[in-house]
Amino acid sequence: RAAPAPLLPADSSEEAPGESSVDAGAAGPAEAPGGRPPDEASGTPAQALLLGGFGRSRAPKVRPFLPAWLAEPSCVAKNVTEDLVPIEDIPEVHPDLQKRLRAHGISSYFPVQAAVIPAVLESAANGFLVGRGGYRPSDLCVSAPTGSGKTLAFVIPVVQALMPRVVCQVRALAVLPTKELAQQVSKVFNIYTDATPLRVALVTGQKSLAKEQESLVQKTANGFRCLADIVVATPGRLVDHIDQTPGFSLQQLRFLVIDEADRMMDSMYQSWLPRVVAAAFPNDGAKGPPALLQRRQLEAVTAASTCCPQMPLQKLLFSATLTQNPEKLQQLGLYQPRLFSTGLARGGTRDTGEDVDLGGKYTFPVGLMHHYVPCSLRAKPLVILHLILDMNFTRVLCFTNSRENSHRLFLLVQAFGGVTVAEFSSRLGPGQRRTVLKQFEQGKIQLLISTDATARGIDVQGVQLVVNYDAPQYLRTYVHRVGRTARAGNTGQAFTLLLKVQERRFLQMLAEAGAPELERHDVPSKLLQPLVPQYEAALAQLERAVKEERRQKAA
Numbered sequence: 001r002a003a004p005a006p007l008l009p010a011d012s013s014e015e016a017p018g019e020s021s022v023d024a025g026a027a028g029p030a031e032a033p034g035g036r037p038p039d040e041a042s043g044t045p046a047q048a049l050l051l052g053g054f055g056r057s058r059a060p061k062v063r064p065f066l067p068a069w070l071a072e073p074s075c076v077a078k079n080v081t082e083d084l085v086p087i088e089d090i091p092e093v094h095p096d097l098q099k100r101l102r103a104h105g106i107s108s109y110f111p112v113q114a115a116v117i118p119a120v121l122e123s124a125a126n127g128f129l130v131g132r133g134g135y136r137p138s139d140l141c142v143s144a145p146t147g148s149g150k151t152l153a154f155v156i157p158v159v160q161a162l163m164p165r166v167v168c169q170v171r172a173l174a175v176l177p178t179k180e181l182a183q184q185v186s187k188v189f190n191i192y193t194d195a196t197p198l199r200v201a202l203v204t205g206q207k208s209l210a211k212e213q214e215s216l217v218q219k220t221a222n223g224f225r226c227l228a229d230i231v232v233a234t235p236g237r238l239v240d241h242i243d244q245t246p247g248f249s250l251q252q253l254r255f256l257v258i259d260e261a262d263r264m265m266d267s268m269y270q271s272w273l274p275r276v277v278a279a280a281f282p283n284d285g286a287k288g289p290p291a292l293l294q295r296r297q298l299e300a301v302t303a304a305s306t307c308c309p310q311m312p313l314q315k316l317l318f319s320a321t322l323t324q325n326p327e328k329l330q331q332l333g334l335y336q337p338r339l340f341s342t343g344l345a346r347g348g349t350r351d352t353g354e355d356v357d358l359g360g361k362y363t364f365p366v367g368l369m370h371h372y373v374p375c376s377l378r379a380k381p382l383v384i385l386h387l388i389l390d391m392n393f394t395r396v397l398c399f400t401n402s403r404e405n406s407h408r409l410f411l412l413v414q415a416f417g418g419v420t421v422a423e424f425s426s427r428l429g430p431g432q433r434r435t436v437l438k439q440f441e442q443g444k445i446q447l448l449i450s451t452d453a454t455a456r457g458i459d460v461q462g463v464q465l466v467v468n469y470d471a472p473q474y475l476r477t478y479v480h481r482v483g484r485t486a487r488a489g490n491t492g493q494a495f496t497l498l499l500k501v502q503e504r505r506f507l508q509m510l511a512e513a514g515a516p517e518l519e520r521h522d523v524p525s526k527l528l529q530p531l532v533p534q535y536e537a538a539l540a541q542l543e544r545a546v547k548e549e550r551r552q553k554a555a
């Protein structure tokens with residue numbers, strides 16, 4: 001079996017954990033040190049069949065060759081407790097916004113904010129209609145750990161850049177993968193636009209299309225009036241409005257924020273971006289002399305193309321797990337991109353050929369402690385009950401890999417009693433999901449059992465513990481799940497329950513990602529024993545509940 005060497009191993013473990021560790025024995029001939037072909041290096045004649053020598057050795061790791069902007073990012077400190085920048089040290093931020101920040105208990109910027117806010121403000125230094133010196137500003141990509149304050153890193157400069165606008169038009173669009181996340185981001189925009197004339201609209205499908213249309217445009221005697229400066233949307237609903245809302249125009253769009261950018265590039269979401277970009281340019285193409293500041297589809301940058309200032313469409317990408325795969329990033333059509341990163345750069349640059357290794361593949365919050373619990377399939381529910389009942393955690397977020405698993409575990413814990421428990425998955429309607437999250441935030445729910453619907457971006461204060469009841473399949477999923485705790489400089493714990501067969505691959509996947517070593521946490525059976533009688537009664541009750549649900553479904 002000759003496995004081709006991965007072109008871009010930087011992303012491989014994300015898609016298929018463990019596959020990056022191809023052993024040399026199976027991988028076929030690899031190049032020997034010094035670049036000689038293997039036969040020559042070993043002195044073995046070509047075509048010779050080697051008997052014995054079955055020792056395994058690791059195939060040399062292929063280093064990705066990255067474009068300079070990816071290989072040489074602007075480095076951002078990752079410790080949000082140490083590298084704070086007092087608000088007054090960034091005087092470019094409008095005094096009203098500074099006041100608002102203080103009113104919300106923020107006296108210093110986190111490192112990612114201190115780096116990104118001035119960069120975005122600089123690109124709008126001459127007003128939002130043209131970039132500095134009339135040139136189109138760079139698109140920005142930001143890769144920083146979960147809970148490091150990426151939301152404010154775009155909210156503050158976008159609000160400030162749009163504050164002097166005279167006519168209401170959609171000038172900023174933030175696209176997020178889920179309704180809950182979009183709602184969370186629109187809340188933050190609302191806080192900072194509150195005392196300004198700017199209006200924020202949320203389009204996620206939580207309300208009817210007609211209701212959302214009413215918040216976007218108003219019919220007038222001679223056309224339509226725009227009612228939103230900033231639109232926060234999920235991709236599907238956004239495309240619905242592009243197609244079906246008369247008068248909804250993105251032709252004045254100045255900022256396109258793509259939060260959770262790696263997720264938004266996944267195949268299921270891909271088609272929304274070309275639709276938005278097409279909607280941001282005039283329909284009549286590039287024929288005829290352009291009107292002042294009229295945007296034209298980007299061609300080669302030449303003296304002629306830069307002499308007519310046009311309103312830029314600047315893309316701002318954010319994620320804790322931003323891909324380094326240039327092919328994936330290319331789909332976004334980034335313009336002279338700039339990367340801010342807390343430790344992503346690896347790979348050679350064309351100029352120096354040197355490696356820039358800033359640590360692991362992704363960075364984790366400094367206050368996060370990672371553990372794993374070796375256990376059998378049967379003991380899993382007991383282990384989670386032990387963690388909650390005996391270790392006194394009061395706000396626990398527990399992830400499973402499917403909504404069925406979430407539901408059953410929820411029914412089981414509920415039947416066991418003694419824990420306030422709820423589930424969160426697509427089984428619930430949007431309204432119910434909102435209520436559950438609110439109750440969890442208010443501390444009314446001790447254990448929230450969830451699918452990956454809450455794995456990304458959701459910012460719930462005070463989560464002390466994340467449990468991976470089912471081990472996540474992908475590295476990215478792990479990063480986001482455990483990132484629901486230890487946010488904004490707080491500490492937190494993450495426990496992953498691992499079956500014997502999962503242990504080696506999982507630990508290897510995390511080691512390759514640069515996660516701090518997972519501490520092994522054994523739960524001896526004598527600690528679980530006292531829970532067994534009540535647990536068995538709960539199992540019997542679960543069986544009855546599942547049968548009843550099946551009966552109701554069939555009826």
Ligand SMILES: Nc1ncnc2c1ncn2[C@@H]1O[C@H](COP(=O)(O)OP(=O)(O)OP(=O)(O)O)[C@@H](O)[C@H]1O
Binds near residue numbers: 105145150
């Ligand atoms: N400068 C600051 N000082 C104190 N708290 C802050 C600051 N900036 C942000 N926060 C708080 O930190 C928390 C995490 O911020 P945010 O949700 O923006 O993180 P994030 O980097 O987007 O995380 P994720 O990758 O999980 O989406 C929020 O509760 C936010 O209010």
